[in-house]
Amino acid sequence: MTAPIDLYYWPTPNGWKISIALEEMALPYDTHLVNIGKGDQFDPAFLAISPNNRMPAIVDPEGPDGAPVAIFESGAILQYLARKTDSFYGTTERDRIAVDQWLMWQMGGLGPMAGQAHHFLKFAPKKDPPQDIPYAKDRYREETARLYGVLDRQLAQHEYVAGDFISIADFAIWGWASLWEGQQQQLADKPNMARWLEVMGARPGVQAGRALHADKRK
Ligand SMILES: N[C@@H](CCC(=O)N[C@@H](CS)C(=O)NCC(=O)O)C(=O)O
Numbered sequence: 434m435t436a437p438i439d440l441y442y443w444p445t446p447n448g449w450k451i452s453i454a455l456e457e458m459a460l461p462y463d464t465h466l467v468n469i470g471k472g473d474q475f476d477p478a479f480l481a482i483s484p485n486n487r488m489p490a491i492v493d494p495e496g497p498d499g500a501p502v503a504i505f506e507s508g509a510i511l512q513y514l515a516r517k518t519d520s521f522y523g524t525t526e527r528d529r530i531a532v533d534q535w536l537m538w539q540m541g542g543l544g545p546m547a548g549q550a551h552h553f554l555k556f557a558p559k560k561d562p563p564q565d566i567p568y569a570k571d572r573y574r575e576e577t578a579r580l581y582g583v584l585d586r587q588l589a590q591h592e593y594v595a596g597d598f599i600s601i602a603d604f605a606i607w608g609w610a611s612l613w614e615g616q617q618q619q620l621a622d623k624p625n626m627a628r629w630l631e632v633m634g635a636r637p638g639v640q641a642g643r644a645l646h647a648d649k650r651k
Pocket residue numbers: 445446447448469474486487488489505506507508
């Protein structure tokens with residue numbers, strides 16, 4: 434019997450990556466809410482696990498050598514869980530290169546750009562005083578659109594993001610891409626991305642991961 438993994442989590446696209454992976458991999462876990470709106474991410478006990486004061490993070494009581502391991506950065510957590518379970522990472526070295534490539538694309542590209550799109554399109558204009566900055570809104574909306582174009586072209590050739598097999602790269606990208614409307618994007622010209630969003634969203638593991646503490650989302 435595998436010991437439950439401690440998941441440090443709040444229901445955002447970065448948090449969903451890990452709740453989805455844990456559900457899809459059928460790994461038991463205990464959830465610890467990190468309310469990032471209230472500043473829980475600066476709690477010294479959390480910083481000992483995640484020194485960059487960001488969630489998600491995990492502690493696996495059964496780490497690589499049987500001893501506990503703490504991991505922050507969602508991409509590193511996904512790679513670890515895929516190695517631990519020998520799943521969702523393809524079957525060959527070429528598969529793993531493709532998975533890593535698209536995972537890094539999400540971590541260094543889509544996540545930061547879509548995150549800034551959300552910030553400047555939705556949150557900044559509501560600040561007091563309002564920060565309605567057309568240059569920033571255009572820049573991040575357009576860069577996010579460019580990235581979704583790249584994703585759509587990849588998905589025109591393959592069923593899933595890294596190839597014809599589902600992987601942690603799909604888990605990393607789906608949550609962000611599912612929020613395309615709030616990023617002021619359109620799918621009419623991205624039929625392959627639309628197809629993939631639907632296929633992924635219909636999976637019970639994806640739905641369960643996405644639903645974890647969804648009530649806390651405003
Ligand atoms: N690169 C990090 C990003 C994580 C991240 O930005 N998490 C946000 C929520 S989506 C957070 O914890 N924010 C807290 C803060 O800004 O203080 C990862 O992928 O794990």
